[in-house]
Amino acid sequence: MKQENPFAQLRPDSRVGIVGIPPLAVIGRLNSLGAHIHDLDEPQVNTDMEVTAPFLPRVYCAILRTAVLNALHLELDMIVIDVGPGKCDCALHVSTVLQDMLNIPVIRTRNEDDVPFGHPLCETRMSLLEKFKRITAGVQSAAPYQPEKFPPCKPTAGFWGVPPRDFSLLTLFPDTTHIYGWTRCMENKTPADVELEEIFNADVPTIFFAQSFCAKTALAKFLAAKHPRGLFLDVDVTCSSSTQAKIQAFLELSGVDHASR
């Protein structure tokens, strides 16, 4: 960080964009200052991704392209972008682009938090879409969980990986899908916990998902090959009909029941 206290200039109601998962202390500080946090990793503006082409290559992580797209359109007072082992080198380089592109402070953090918060949502019975919405929304808060509200269920399928750019693919899974990989680390508030990230359940058919052009595709493909009923899947910006069919066929042929299909 360039300044000793980069948050001193923030007023209550300041609009702060975050990329990745900044350390809990930073989130707690933003909360205490009353800042409005905008998760730039998620689609927040209805604008063509092509707008980012002058700043990032088209063949690049769709999550970070989305972050740049959001940053171009939301009137932010500051961006906090995690560039440590809990995120990726791409984010480090994107922070340079954002700093050059915008006339606001771009604060780089390295989240190495190692206090586990638990991951009750990952293992509870709830639509997979809703679980992901809650987990990603949880990044904006430093408050402890109430795990008794989300008792674990017996899994029938697994989803390993990062939150996808296109959440629509999550609707293809049953409510009893357990979440593994970096999303589990996300809920646990330990995004750099590689050991936790590598855990999967060999007893349930599992999709190993990564965004196209993300370094995590290597880990997803590696673990899918280790899993007795694993399928590696990468998706760029949106989930095509053939990708949806692939997920449906995999679950169906693996004997996973899903009432909505």
Place this chain on the structure above:
Amino acid sequence: MLLADFGTSYCKFRELSESVGHPYLIATKDLPKNLRVDLATGHNGKRFSDRYVNELTALARGGEELIAAPDYVLLDCGSRDIKYVSYRHGKLADMGWNSECGASMGFTIELLEKYYNLDYDTLAVPDRTFSITCGVLGMSHIFDAVTSGISEAEAVARFVKGIALNAYRFSGSPDTLYLSGGLCDNPLFVGSFPCNIITLGRYVLIKGLEKTAREHLSIAL
């Protein structure tokens, strides 16, 4: 009960209620507009039926009906895309569906035969090939080769071999490959694979629909 596999170039049908229900073929461009079927697959299938089975599922179930081996790779080469299922110990182990970089392979092969007035039954498998990952983009290799003095027949044969090699690698480079789709009838394409090929013909997905009708819709056959 009418089953149908609605492909990009050809649609395959089978009427289950007929005593000898041989499957039959209609060119997609000749389909009646008001056609309705009882159970459909294929990328056009949802337009013609209320009951739809996705293509990978239909392919896998067709393979389960037609292949006795517990371990196998079954590849379907269509007009528009290629897809495969891989089974180990009688269970699904892997699958893939390539509708972008493997696009328009079968369609391009048929188009080239007509345009250059060739007969794939008479073309020998060439020693050399082009590196091809897409039917559309791969055509520039043909134009470049013809410009350099190579015969049109040789250039197209190299193109077809390149497509076969790409499909082979896409399906995991197995020692034996079960092949589904209209290209089973193309000896140049079949002979271009560097592995043992067992052709199953055009009606594998229809066979998969039969299995779906019997086991999942409780229809007696």
